[in-house]
Structure formats: C-alpha cells, structure tokens
Amino acid sequence: MSAFQYAASDTLVLAKRNLSRIPRAPDLLIAYTVQPVMFVLLFVYVFGGAIQLPPEFGDYTDFLMPGIVVQTMAFGGFVTAIGLSEDLKKGLIDRFRSLPIARSAVLAGRTLSDIALNLLSISIMVGVGVLVGLTFETSVLEVLAGVALLLLFGYAWSWFFALMGLTASSSESAQAMGFIVIFPLTFASSAFVPPESMPAGLQAFAEVNPFSTVTEAIRALWLGTPANTDIWMSVVWSVGLILVLAPLAAAKYRRAANR
Amino acid sequence: MSSDYAIEAEGLEKSYGDVHALAGVDLRVRAGSVLGLLGPNGAGKTTAVRILTTLLPPDAGSARVAGLDVVADASALRSQIGLAGQYAAVDETLTGAENLEMVGRLYHLGKAKSRERARELLERFELDEAADRLARTYSGGMRRRLDLAAALVARPPVIFLDEPTTGLDPRSRAGLLETIEARVAAGTTVLLTTQTLDEADRLADTIAVIDHGKVIAEGTSDELKGRVGGERLEVTMADPDQMDRAIEALAPLADDRPVAEGGVVKLPMRHGGGGIAEAVRRLDGAGADIEDIAIRRPTLDDVFISLTGRAAEHEAAAGESEEGTRKVAA
Numbered sequence: 001m002s003a004f005q006y007a008a009s010d011t012l013v014l015a016k017r018n019l020s021r022i023p024r025a026p027d028l029l030i031a032y033t034v035q036p037v038m039f040v041l042l043f044v045y046v047f048g049g050a051i052q053l054p055p056e057f058g059d060y061t062d063f064l065m066p067g068i069v070v071q072t073m074a075f076g077g078f079v080t081a082i083g084l085s086e087d088l089k090k091g092l093i094d095r096f097r098s099l100p101i102a103r104s105a106v107l108a109g110r111t112l113s114d115i116a117l118n119l120l121s122i123s124i125m126v127g128v129g130v131l132v133g134l135t136f137e138t139s140v141l142e143v144l145a146g147v148a149l150l151l152l153f154g155y156a157w158s159w160f161f162a163l164m165g166l167t168a169s170s171s172e173s174a175q176a177m178g179f180i181v182i183f184p185l186t187f188a189s190s191a192f193v194p195p196e197s198m199p200a201g202l203q204a205f206a207e208v209n210p211f212s213t214v215t216e217a218i219r220a221l222w223l224g225t226p227a228n229t230d231i232w233m234s235v236v237w238s239v240g241l242i243l244v245l246a247p248l249a250a251a252k253y254r255r256a257a258n259r
Numbered sequence: 260m261s262s263d264y265a266i267e268a269e270g271l272e273k274s275y276g277d278v279h280a281l282a283g284v285d286l287r288v289r290a291g292s293v294l295g296l297l298g299p300n301g302a303g304k305t306t307a308v309r310i311l312t313t314l315l316p317p318d319a320g321s322a323r324v325a326g327l328d329v330v331a332d333a334s335a336l337r338s339q340i341g342l343a344g345q346y347a348a349v350d351e352t353l354t355g356a357e358n359l360e361m362v363g364r365l366y367h368l369g370k371a372k373s374r375e376r377a378r379e380l381l382e383r384f385e386l387d388e389a390a391d392r393l394a395r396t397y398s399g400g401m402r403r404r405l406d407l408a409a410a411l412v413a414r415p416p417v418i419f420l421d422e423p424t425t426g427l428d429p430r431s432r433a434g435l436l437e438t439i440e441a442r443v444a445a446g447t448t449v450l451l452t453t454q455t456l457d458e459a460d461r462l463a464d465t466i467a468v469i470d471h472g473k474v475i476a477e478g479t480s481d482e483l484k485g486r487v488g489g490e491r492l493e494v495t496m497a498d499p500d501q502m503d504r505a506i507e508a509l510a511p512l513a514d515d516r517p518v519a520e521g522g523v524v525k526l527p528m529r530h531g532g533g534g535i536a537e538a539v540r541r542l543d544g545a546g547a548d549i550e551d552i553a554i555r556r557p558t559l560d561d562v563f564i565s566l567t568g569r570a571a572e573h574e575a576a577a578g579e580s581e582e583g584t585r586k587v588a589a
Contacts, residue, residue, distance in 0.1 A: 006367060013364040021352035024393065091348035095409065098312045099365045100337040 007102035014096075014109025018083060019116055028079060032117055036072045036125045043068060043192065044132050051193050056225055061133040066146075066218035067191025069125050070211060073154030074182045076118040077161035080110045081174040084165030088256060107246075107253055111158040118154040122147055137224040146221035149234055153214050156238045157182070159245035166252040191215045210237040265290040265417050265448035266311060270320035273306050273472075280306040282472035283320065288450055288465075290416075293443055295463030296452040297562075303472040304452040305345065308421045311450065312342045325417050338366065341410030341418040345425060347402035348409070351395035355386050355405050358394055359412055366413040373412075380408040384438065400431025407438065418442065420451045424458060436461060456480075456562060468566060475566050484557050486565055489514075491555045492538055494524040497548035508545035512538055528554070 001009070022028055048060035057063040087093045087106075096106050126134070136143050161178050168174035188202055189195075189211035195203045206212055210233075217234040220227035266288035273281040281303045288294040296304050309315040311324055313333040322329045327336040349358050356377050363373025381390045384404040389397065394405060403423065410418050420439065424432045439462060443449055453459050459466045460480040468476040468483065476483060492509070496502055505524050506517045512533065517526035528534070535554055542549055 001367075009367075010365060013361060017350065017353065017357075017361050020357070021350075024352050090351075091344045091346040092350060094309075094314055094344055095342065095348040095362075096365070097314050098337060098340065098342040099362065100334060100367065101365050 003102070007105060007108075010101040010105035011108040011112060014105055015113040015116070018079070018110060018113035021083075022079075022117065031078075032076075032121055033124055036068070036121050037128045039068055039072070040065070040125055040128050040132065047192070052197060054194055054196075057223075058135075059133060061129065062135065062223055063219075064192065065125070065129040065134045066222055067186075067189070067211075067215045069122060069150060070153065070215045070218060071182075071186040071191055072121050072125060073118055073150050074157040074186065074211070075179070076121060076154045077111070077114050077158035078175050078178055079117060079161075080114055080158050081161040081165035081168070081178055082171040083110060084162060085168060085171035085174045088166070089170075093256075104250070107162055107249055110162060111155060114158040114161075115151055115155055118151055119147075122150060136222055138222060142221045146218045149214070149217060149221065149231070149238075152238045153234065156241035156245065159242055159249050162249040163245055163252055166249060166256045185209060186211050189215060210234075210241075213237060263289055264323075265292075266294070266322070266324050266450055268307070268311065268320065268322035271307065271310055271317045271322060272319040273303075273310065273315065273317055279472050281310070281317070284469070284472065284474055286322075286450075286467060286474070288448055290448050291443075291446050292464040293439075293449040293451060293462050295459030295466040296450060296469055297454070297456065297459045297466050298452075298469040299454060302469045304469055305421055306472075307469070308342075308344075308419050308450065308452060312340055312419050313337060338413065339415055339417060341413065341415040343403075343407045343410040343418070343420045343423055345421045347399075347406040349394045349397075349402055349405050352393060354391050354393055355381055355397070355401075356390040358405060359408055362409045362412045368413065376412055380411060384408045385434075398431075400427050400434070403427060403431065403435060404438070407435065411442065415447075417448045417450070420449065422452050422454065424453070424455075456557070468562060470566070476562075483562060486562075489530060489557070490528045492524075492526050492528050492535065493553050493555055494538070494542065494549050495551040496522055496524065497550045501547045504545050505542060505547040505549075508541040508547060509538060512541070 022032070043064050044061050048064070051060055051063075053060060053063055084093075084107075087096075093106065160181070161174070164174045164178045165171070168177055186192075188198075189206050189209040191211055195206035195212065198206055213230050214234045214237065216225070217227065217230040219225045220230060264287050266286060268284060268286040271281050271284040272279070284303065284307055286294065286296075286307070296307065298304050306315065310317050311322055311329060313329050313336055316330055324336055325339040327339065329336060350361070353361065356374075359377035359380055360373045363376050364370065368376060378387070378390070381387045384407070386401060386404060386408070389401060394402060397405065407420070407423065410420070423439070424435055427435065436458070439449065439451070443462070449462070451459070451462060463480065465478065466480055466483055467474045476486065492512070494505060494509070496505060499522050502519045502522075502524060506519065509517050509524065509526055512529055513526035514529045515527050517524050519525075535552065539549075539552065542552075
C-alpha cells in the first residue's frame with residue numbers, strides 16, 4: 001500500500017471506531033435523533049403561528065426546515081469536541097501517536113465520522129419535517145445537492161469543534177464553548193425568523209451571517225426560492241472555514257499532544 | 260552507535276517554561292534486557308518515555324531506539340515499539356476484542372491478522388471471557404492488562420511501560436508482573452518506569468534512579484542497595500533500663516555500633532551474621548526483655564535519602580516503607 005492508502009485506511013479504522021460508540025452511548029444517540037426532532041416540533045408549533053413570513057413562503061414549516069437543519073449541522077460536530085477532549089484526557093491520543101499511523105488520521109477520522117452522523121440527523125429531520133408539512137418544490141437532484149451542501153457546511157464546523165475539543169480543559173467546556181459561538185450565530189440569521197423583523201444593526205449582521213447564506217441556499221435548492229449568489233457563497237464560506245480551521249486544529253493537535 | 264543496545268539516549272533535555280523536566284539524561288539498555296527507571300513523581304520518568312516513544316521531541320540530545328533515531332526516523336520507529344502508558348489507554352466504548360483489533364489495524368497487520376492476534380492476546384491475558392464486553396465494564400486490573408496487550412499487538416522488539424502497576428490491587432499487580440517477565444523471556448527489550456523499588460528489583464536487570472531530570476545512580480538492584488546499606492534491625496525494649504545490655508548483646512551482629520533512639524535499639528545488620536534469629540537468641544541470653552523486633556529493608560525512600568539527602572516525598576514511598584518492615588512477634 002502507498003502512504004496515501006495507509007492514511008485513508010487509518011482514517012477509516014478510526015472513523016469506524018468513533019461511530020461504533022454512538023449506539024453504545026445512549027445520550028449521544030438521543031442528541032442525534034430525539035433532540036433535532038424536538039426542535040422541529042417546538043419551533044413549528046410554538047413559534048410557527050407568531051412569525052410574520054415573506055410572501056414567497058407558504059407556511060412556517062417550509063421556512064423553518066432549511067434553517068433548523070443548517071443549525072443542526074453546525075452543532076453536529078460537538079461529538080468531535082467531546083471525543084477529542086476525552087481521548088486526550090484518557091491517553092488514547094498518546095496511544096494513537098505512538099502507532100505507525102498517518103499524522104492526519106486522528107482528526108480526519110473524527111471529522112469524517114461526523115459526516116455520517118450528520119447524514120443521520122438530516123434524514124431524521126427531513127422525515128419529521130415531511131410529516132409536519134414540509135414540501136419540496138424542486139428536483140431530486142437539487143434536493144440532494146442541498147444535502148451535500150449541508151454536509152459540507154457541517155464538516156467545516158466539525159473542524160471548529162475539533163479546535164474547541166483540543167483547546168478546552170474538559171469535554172463539558174469544549175461543548176459549552178462551541179455552543180456559545182454557534183447559538184448566537186444561528187439565531188441572528190435568517191434561519192428561524194426573517195431578518196426584516198430585527199433591529200437595524202442586528203438585521204445588517206444577519207444579512208452577512210454565513211448561517212443566513214447557507215439557509216437561503218438550502219431554501220433555494222429545496223423550495224425553489226431565488227438563489228442569487230447564496231449557493232456559491234455557501235461553498236466559499238464552507239471551504240474558507242475549513243481552510244482556516246483545519247490547519248489551526250492540526251497545529252493545536254500537535255501542541256496539545258506534545259506535552 | 261553499537262547495535263548491542265536497543266535503547267541509547269545521550270544528553271536528553273526537555274524544559275517546560277522554567278521547569279527542566281529532563282536536564283541531560285543518558286540511558287543505555289541492552290537488547291533483550293530490562294531497564295527500570297526509578298524515581299518519584301515529577302522526576303522526569305514520563306518525559307523520558309515520551310521522548311523515546313516519539314511523542315515528544317527533545318530540546319537537546321539524541322536517542323536511538325531499535326537502531327532508529329527518535330526524531331529523524333520517528334515514523335519508521337513507531338512500528339518497532341509498544342507503549343503502555345500511566346493511564347490505561349483503552350477505548351471504553353469498544354469491547355476488549357475491538358480495542359485490540361483496532362490497534363492491530365493501525366499497525367497495518369490487516370483485518371484477518373488483527374482479529375487473530377487480538378484473540379490470541381485476550382487468551383494470554385486471561386481476558387477471553389470478557390473479550391466481547393465493553394471495556395468500560397472492566398476492572399482496573401483488566402484495563403491494565405488490555406492496555407499492555409495493546410502494546411504487544413505487533414510483537415514490537417522494544418516496549419515501554421510507564422508505571423504499569425499504578426493503582427492495581429496486589430493480585431492484578433502480580434499477574435501483570437508475570438506477563439512482563441514472560442515477554443522478557445521471549446527476548447523483548449523493556450523500559451519500565453516505577454516508583455517502587457521492589458518492582459524494579461523484581462523485573463529490571465539494571466535500574467536507573469532519576470531525580471530532577473537527571474540520572475543520579477545506575478546499577479543492578481544489589482549495587483543500589485549496597486549504597487543504601489543493607490537490612491536494619493529495630494528492637495523495642497520492654498524496659499528502657501535494659502537498653503545498654505541489648506546494645507552490648509547485639510554489637511557483634513552489627514556493621515556499625517548500635518544506637519538507642521527513644522526506647523528503640525537500631526543497628527545495621529552485618530551480612531551473614533545470623534539474622535533476626537541470632538539477634539533474638541543473643542537478647543534472650545543477655546536477659547534483655549523485648550517488646551517488639553523488626554527487620555527493616557531498604558526502600559525507595561532510603562535510596563533517595565542516601566542519594567539525595569532528602570525523602571522522596573510521594574505517597575508510594577510511605578506505603579512502601581510499611582510493606583518493607585517485617586515484624587516478628589517476640
């Protein structure tokens with residue numbers, strides 16, 4: 001095998017290891033299944049009636065679903081933060097680093113397994129969404145392109161959580177640090193309410209917020225609303241985040257382990 | 260450098276800010292032998308192991324393990340070493356078998372070979388019945404055994420064990436030591452760190468005592484004990500007025516003049532002097548009534564006091580000195 005094939009095989013072995021813990025840790029499984037469903041139902045039935053929608057949206061479920069799935073993607077990487085933080089604390093990172101594996105394999109394996117988990121989340125949320133009234137207005141190809149974009153955006157945030165997991169002193173604080181950044185970003189966007197209803201300053205922020213950009217892109221791909229530049233800008237944002245966050249996480253990994 | 264040595268380190272230095280974890284460490288371990296790295300917490304043992312296992316680059320100095328440089332040949336070296344760290348590094352959400360298979364895959368043994376090797380090791384470490392249970396259900400001793408098994412998956416010629424018995428109950432500890440002895444008998448080179456002298460004593464061919472990041476003494480266990488002084492006899496008198504009589508009676512058994520301290524007569528036992536039995540006979544003959552008589556063997560604390568003039572200052576030493584004192588009812 002070549003060095004690249006070894007690196008790919010190491011990454012897959014580690015990704016499989018990360019995934020196999022999910023069904024065995026019921027709390028994590030709940031986070032990936034019950035929690036998104038709960039959010040969909042709460043937003044649809046609690047806020048749905050109270051939010052003034054732009055005319056192009058038929059009902060709040062259609063408006064909400066792209067936004068709430070985008071939010072869930074961003075949070076999906078928290079398993080990476082918890083996992084890396086625990087692996088560091090329990091000495092597993094040392095074990096991995098003493099093995100003849102590719103340097104990149106530990107972080108790549110983590111973020112790769114997040115993609116699989118995020119796909120599970122999307123499936124469950126879309127399933128529930130359809131049950132409560134979500135209707136796709138576009139072709140299957142466009143819907144799948146939306147799924148791919150969601151996974152790419154989620155992948156970018158996995159690197160953010162990797163950085164948090166390697167920075168924070170405990171898995172709890174890694175998770176909390178992640179939520180403190182992501183929560184305001186998702187709410188100060190067009191994900192849950194139209195920015196037009198926000199105060200001027202916040203509205204300006206919401207319009208440049210990448211969460212708005214990605215949410216609008218998914219609305220375009222799933223509901224057929226005008227895309228403008230949102231789809232391409234979503235790709236640019238995601239790739240940009242990966243290009244910034246992945247090297248930071250890799251550097252942090254080298255330093256965190258070199259103690 | 261000569262290939263007689265499986266581990267050779269010269270002038271290793273490592274600092275964290277102002278703290279000199281290693282201040283110039285030289286080590287040599289012959290292929291197929293065991294080096295015990297003995298020292299208190301914070302002495303630099305773990306830092307030395309981390310450098311030798313490629314986890315940490317040294318600030319200065321160089322080291323070769325299995326003929327490979329720990330910095331320049333780090334990736335080639337990793338397939339030649341096994342590491343069992345201070346914290347049993349097992350994945351609690353995997354089963355015992357899955358843990359070892361994963362390690363086998365990461366050593367690139369292939370799927371079938373990894374599975375076969377995992378079963379083999381689980382059996383040898385008496386974990387076969389627990390093989391398909393999640394490691395989080397394992398006892399501390401079982402985790403340690405699994406961790407050690409993981410270090411042996413690829414049959415590496417050199418293994419590093421960082422305080423492998425810390426936190427184990429005596430039975431698990433004995434089992435683990437036996438396993439290590441079996442690996443050594445099979446020709447593996449072992450570097451083992453420990454805080455307890457008797458562990459180093461039992462396993463190691465040579466012992467290096469490390470303190471404040473420096474090797475302060477090196478030799479076989481007998482050589483080190485020689486430096487500390489041998490066994491000491493302590494006799495508690497029933498009647499303090501008989502103290503002088505006891506000192507006269509015991510003087511021929513001592514290397515040095517016995518001393519009296521707070522109702523206790525203390526003396527360094529001369530080798531071949533007849534031991535505690537002869538001491539009791541002599542005290543009886545002299546009509547000295549004793550309340551208690553005990554042999555005190557050298558401990559890590561004694562080694563440290565003798566080498567550095569201060570106590571080792573750690574919990575293990577306190578436990579050790581109790582174990583080291585064998586009381587004989589008088």
